[in-house]
Every structure is written in C-alpha cells, then in structure tokens.
Amino acid sequence: MFTELQKSLASRYQIHFNDVELLAEALTQANYINEHPDYQGHDYQRLEFLGDAVMQQSTAVYLFKRYPDWDEGQLTELRIAMVQTRSFAALSRELHLDQYILLGRGEELSGARQRDSLLEDIWEAFIGALYLDQGQTVVMDFLEKIMFAKIDEGFYDQFVDYKSKLQEWLQKSGAVTIQYVRLAEEPLANNDQLFVVEVMVNDQVLAKGSGKSTKAAEKEAAKKAYQHLMAKGHDN
Structure with missing residues (x-):
C-alpha cells in the first residue's frame, strides 16, 4: 500500500525506509486496528510521542546554529512559531501523508483524513519513524529541505497571532x-x-x-x- 509513498519520498527527498513497518505504524490510527483484529501492526501514538521530542530538539539545534547572535528569547519565539502543530498539518499535506493514513470506517466517513488535529499527530509520528529508521542526521537533512527552508519564505507567520x-x-x-x-x-x-x-x-x-x-x-x-x-x- 505504501509503495507510491515510498517512491514519492525517494524521488522528492531521497528517503527510503528500511523498515516499512515503521512507516505503516506512523500512518495507522487506533480505530483501524480495532476494526481489523487480524492487523499485526501498532497505531501511531508511541511514534507521535517520540516525534514530538525529535521535532523540538531538531528545531532548537538548527536555530541555535543558524542565529548565533540571537538570545534565548528570540530563539524561543521562532521555535514556538515553527513547532506549532498547525504547521505540522500543512507539512503532512505537502508530503501527501493524508492520502495514506489507515483509518477506521467511522473516522473515514466523518472526514478525519482532512482533520488538522490528526494530520498534526501523523506528522510527528512520521518524524519519529524516520528517526528510528534513518537516524538524526537524515532527519535534520530532511527537515532542512521541507521545514527549515520555509523560514525565509515567511511560511510560519501565518500561524502567529x-x-x-x-x-x-x-x-x-x-x-x-x-x-x-x-x-x-x-x-x-x-x-x-x-x-x-x-x-x-x-x-x-x-x-x-x-x-x-x-x-x-x-x-x-x-x-x-x-x-x-x-x-x-x-x-x-
């Protein structure tokens, strides 16, 4: 099922998961497992926990190195804007992760596939899976391409009041x-x-x-x- 996503990640970001089960886990909702008792995988929640920590740490390290003259307040201000979960939903859509989520039937019918709160969680789970599969260096390279490059585009301003x-x-x-x-x-x-x-x-x-x-x-x-x-x- 994830062949097309793998091809897209490889061609656009030079990423190929060694353990496809990690990628599947990052994209599986609990309700799907409840409705498919024979499914052998896990839902995304543990990977989401890990991905949240990886995102915070990776963003902090990047900003610390990029802005050597900034103080703690300035660094914190930008980090908060970048790791707001609303931006994660937009990034999930950019990778087309929304198209590959394994959802329960009820969640599918209720429109969960386009629900920002779910896509935010899926992004963090995806980062957690990528970290376990490829390591921190690959995660940083990937985030520089898809996330950190958006600083200069003013992408994160839309999420700041x-x-x-x-x-x-x-x-x-x-x-x-x-x-x-x-x-x-x-x-x-x-x-x-x-x-x-x-x-x-x-x-x-x-x-x-x-x-x-x-x-x-x-x-x-x-x-x-x-x-x-x-x-x-x-x-x-």
Whole structure:
C-alpha cells in the first residue's frame, strides 16, 4: 500500500525506509486496528510521542546554529512559531501523508483524513519513524529541505497571532490604547486591492503594514511593530 509513498519520498527527498513497518505504524490510527483484529501492526501514538521530542530538539539545534547572535528569547519565539502543530498539518499535506493514513470506517466517513488535529499527530509520528529508521542526521537533512527552508519564505507567520502578541507586549506595564488606522486602499491587477494600515499606541505610530485585505495589513503592521519592540527590548 505504501509503495507510491515510498517512491514519492525517494524521488522528492531521497528517503527510503528500511523498515516499512515503521512507516505503516506512523500512518495507522487506533480505530483501524480495532476494526481489523487480524492487523499485526501498532497505531501511531508511541511514534507521535517520540516525534514530538525529535521535532523540538531538531528545531532548537538548527536555530541555535543558524542565529548565533540571537538570545534565548528570540530563539524561543521562532521555535514556538515553527513547532506549532498547525504547521505540522500543512507539512503532512505537502508530503501527501493524508492520502495514506489507515483509518477506521467511522473516522473515514466523518472526514478525519482532512482533520488538522490528526494530520498534526501523523506528522510527528512520521518524524519519529524516520528517526528510528534513518537516524538524526537524515532527519535534520530532511527537515532542512521541507521545514527549515520555509523560514525565509515567511511560511510560519501565518500561524502567529501578531496582534495578540503586540497587545500583550504593550500592556505589560498597564493598559494602553491600541488603534489600527487604514491609510489607503490602492487598486491592483485582477481587481485586487492593496490596503495600507498603521498601528498606533496612545496616538504614537509604531509601524505600517500592507496587504490584500484590511486584516492582512493589520497583521503585517502588528508584526513589524512587535518585532521592532522585541529587538529594542533585547538590545537594552
């Protein structure tokens, strides 16, 4: 059943599992085993436990080496954004793991194959299986290709609520008035619009942001303001 997945992993990432049973275990849900008493394998939960630890450690090591001038707070901030489980669901889909999960019939009918919470667990189980089968060096090489390379693409920003983070930072010493003011709305090609927004605290402008919606522009402004304040805080 996993032949096509093996071919895809080999051609795209130069990965070939020596122990295919580990790969099967990473993709097997408990309900499938309950409905197939003759099935000899295990469900993914133990591998998920291992994969979670491997992800945390691998990401921490990568960031530690990549950003030698960053302090603990900056490293933690990015690590948290990267190992949020919502990003794991997206990575599972990128590998097409969702297509190969062994599900119980009821779970299949309920749409579990596309459920983010399951795909997040499956990603961690897959990493746990890869670690046991290939070792840490292969895991790191794989993560550099599929996960760490996305840092420069801004992939992880979508999983960070910068407006909430900015609010928490600004209100550490007491209540403040935070405003998002739309400055402009400019036409783009294909009938799109570009919105420009500035974020203010107590009538002081902190940053400007732009995006194809007011919400996106506000998030960009909050991100710039938050990162600027974080940098200032770490410099002091």
